[in-house]
Amino acid sequence: MLPVLADSVRLADDGVHILDRRVFPAERVWVRCRTVEDVARAVEDMVTQSSGPYFAVLWGMVLAAREAADLEPAAARAYLDRAAARLTATRRTNNHLRKAVRAVLSTVDDTGWRTGAELEAAALAGARAGDERYRTRSRLLGEFTAELLPDSGSVLTHCWADLYLVELVLALGRAGKRIGFVCTETRPYLQGARLTAATLVEMGVDTRVITDGMGAAVLAAGEVDALVTAGDRVTMDGHVVNKIGTLGLAVAAHAFEVPFLAMVQAPDRNAATAADVPIEHRSGDEWLTGGYPVFDITPPRFVTLVVTDRGPFDPRKLADYYREAP
Structure with a gap:
């Protein structure tokens, strides 16, 4: 059985149902999004986080096709473009939202649809293909990362309640490796304490939660064998963009001399450097006062390996990823 967060966004006849990660695991509340705009607001308000927005955008584009079904073909296609722009603007730093939109639109444009029913069927086929592709690549990512970890020991994580985490744990189990996890609490939403740790416990993994301020001390004490996180985006020159606080842990x-493994399906070939990545800032109402950045940028000199769905790469040699066979 997969953990709850591995299937937390679902398409239904009455809309897209999204598990509210802001209150999970204390409560299991599903937010029903009837329209594309509802989905966009749910993503913006962090009802869903980590890999959740990717799936929300996939199924949100299916809602867009439903909403456009009665329009003339040219107007319907233009409606999808507007929906795509709205959805990708919700969380700008993670480029997976653009990939979700592209998965749907590329299928729509390849099918030669003529009716509203055909448009919806094409969008649904694209979303399902995007869903399966993300899960398959996550499994590969988990397997490659598991190979880099010892047969027993523990790793430090930060945020990261994602399918990457789930697939890493499953791969470790298949390999017979016994790895415990130390999770930072991850302010301000406590994703590490509430989401990452809850998922690990649900999967039967030895789990310990520490405050964000304890990370350097844990690394200094030799209590972990590696720092392992996901990456919301990795640039072609090896900068890892991830949840705020990752940089400090990477430096420590x-x-x-603890290796830092950053997991990402692929480096972003549209982001040559960190200057090409927009960093999302959120309202200070979520914290104290004034806006704050949600992500930070770790330079490649602090990254041991970037692990992708094609294996691990030196962060300074990520162009090699695109020289591999597709």
Whole structure:
């Protein structure tokens, strides 16, 4: 059985149902999004996080096709473009939202649809293909990362309640490796304490939660064998963009000679450097006062390996990823 967060966004006849990660695991509340705009607001308000927005956008584009079904073909296609722009603007730093939109639109444009029913069927086929592709690539990512970890020990994580985490744990189990996890609480939404740790416990993994301020001390004490996180985006020159706080842990890991493995399905070939990545800022109402950045950027000198669905790469040699066979 997969953990709850591995299937937390679902398409239904009455809309897209999204598990509210803001209150999980204390409560299991599903938010029903009847329209594309409802989906966009749910993503913006962080009802869903981590890999959740990718799936929300996939199924949100299916809602867009439903909403456009009665329009003339040219107007319907233009409606999908507007929906795509609205959805991808919700969380700008993670480029998976653009991939979700592209998965749907590429299928729509390849099918030669003529009626509203055909449009919806094409969008649904594209979304299902995008769903399966993400899950398949996550499984590969988990397997490659598991190979880099010892037969027993523990790793430090930050945020990261994602399918990457689920697939890593499953791969470790298949390999017979016994790895425990130390999870930072991850302010301000406590994703590490509430989401990552809850998922690990649900999967039967030895799990310990620490405060965000304890990370360097844990690394200094030699309590973990690696720092392992996901990456919301990795640039072609090896900068890892991830949840705010990753940079500090990476610097500490480097100082104490603990390897840092950053998991991402693929480096973003549209982001040559960190300057090409928009960093999302959120309202200070979620924290104290003033806006704050949600992500930080770790330079490649603090990253041991970027692990992708094609294996691990030196962060300074990520162009090699696109030289591999597709």
